[in-house]
Amino acid sequence: MTSTLGFAILAVLARGERTGYDLAAAMRRPVGYFWTAGHSQIHAELQKLRAAGLVGFETERGPGPQDKKVYHLTAEGLAELREWVTEPPRARPERDELVLKTFASWLAEPGLLRRMFADQLAMHEERLAAYEREEAAIGEPPPPGDPRFGNYATLRCGLGYERHRAEWCRWMLAQLSSA
Amino acid sequence: MTSTLGFAILAVLARGERTGYDLAAAMRRPVGYFWTAGHSQIHAELQKLRAAGLVGFETERGPGPQDKKVYHLTAEGLAELREWVTEPPRARPERDELVLKTFASWLAEPGLLRRMFADQLAMHEERLAAYEREEAAIGEPPPPGDPRFGNYATLRCGLGYERHRAEWCRWMLAQLSSA
């Protein structure tokens, strides 16, 4: 019954113990590139994971009214995570607002449309440059089995995605200009 | 206050009047490639759109206990849709289960991982072949301003996406085999 968010949390915890706050930070970057959650969702999910025996925590006196809780994976948590990793992903419905706008683009003023796609192209090129810097910083591809392989492989996916998106935006701009 | 689903409905209605049932069918194919909704969501949204004056309907005696309602865009609906089309899309958080699994893939058994990616690759290649057949069936790219341009441009995006995904799966399989 563990949700995908639950597995996202387990996946971060598999790399080392964290507080809920740390997990929320990880969900922004780097996990946020493919899964996100706010801190309120994370604290609630941690309670469910603990009820299911997949994580545990030690309390420390922390800042603020409540105790600080440092969470860690349990043996059951690790086993569930391992099993989940190689199960085929459940297909989520696609939801892409830009493509939906494109579907309706025959109604739009060409000038405004061109500007929207030019802005999108600039955004993707910026991200692409940032990802390429990250890739260069890693250097040697880590071997599978190394936790850093996960980071590298997901970065590779992002790189390919941004290139595909940028290319499509350029194609759209060409279509819009030729007419 | 109109939701993205609302605009998806308006975008379909801009091509001609439809019943809620027809809209649900369109949300499966072709709109389902980039936005989806079940019929229950669609009927609820149509009531909101009508309250906002963006759509209207004529009733006909239909099968079943309720009357059949044929919806159409109002002038206000068309104006709102036109405005929305060229506004920058609100960034939705990425949620990609396969990439999340990849992030945790350093924990997995290599054989099972390879099978998962081989299955994914096969799926993307199948979709790619289907999209290529659709592309061939269209032939000449329609000009922007033609409703069919929307279909063609979104198909183009899907084609690029499937190619990128398939290539990434092949790269993953190569990484997993070399080790």
Add this chain to the structure above:
DNA sequence: CTGGGCATGTAAGACGTTACATGATTCC
């Protein structure tokens, strides 16, 4: 006479976002 397509709707629950609420410490 049964199953599928046409056609509409309600309700319960899961999931996600945003805002509210508290409070110590550190840096400017």
Add this chain to the structure above:
DNA sequence: GGAATCATGTAACGTCTTACATGCCCAG
């Protein structure tokens, strides 16, 4: 003195999925 960071949680609301509920007509 004020803002940012660390740290936890609740509440309200909106979106989405799934199940429930009805009932005609047509094809096999």
